[in-house]
Amino acid sequence: MNEAVLQHRYGGTDVLRGQLELILLAGQKQNVEIQVMPTECEENAGVNGPFTVVTRKDGKKFVYTETHTTSSLETDPEQTALAAARYGIIRSQALSPRESTKFIEGLLGAL
Incomplete structure (x- = not known):
């Protein structure tokens, strides 16, 4: 996923925090790999x-x-x-x- 999407505060800080926490939880699953595309790429x-x-x-x-x-x-x-x-x-x-x-x-x- 693109870095910019992870930093945009749609819905406010609490919503973003919850989304980031869910992404990290999903990344702990054996069949999931999370990769971030840096905006500087x-x-x-x-x-x-x-x-x-x-x-x-x-x-x-x-x-x-x-x-x-x-x-x-x-x-x-x-x-x-x-x-x-x-x-x-x-x-x-x-x-x-x-x-x-x-x-x-x-x-x-x-x-």
Whole structure:
């Protein structure tokens, strides 16, 4: 998630505190990794918006995207491979899960 989203006080300080605490709790689950994209990152492969790469047990990949007006499920192997590669790039540009946890804890401490 983008650093700026984690710092915006929609609903006030108490709401933000609760959201940050929930993110940290979710990050403790075995199947969840939280990563923060720093605002100072000049190269961000995620600027085109959110997407989800789903990999079935047989290895076949799908890409799901959603906007406020439409959603799409991409099944073309070439497009799904590109999206999976982009996902890897985004993860490498973001803070590591450990760094992200420390960053979010720092935000909480500053509230």
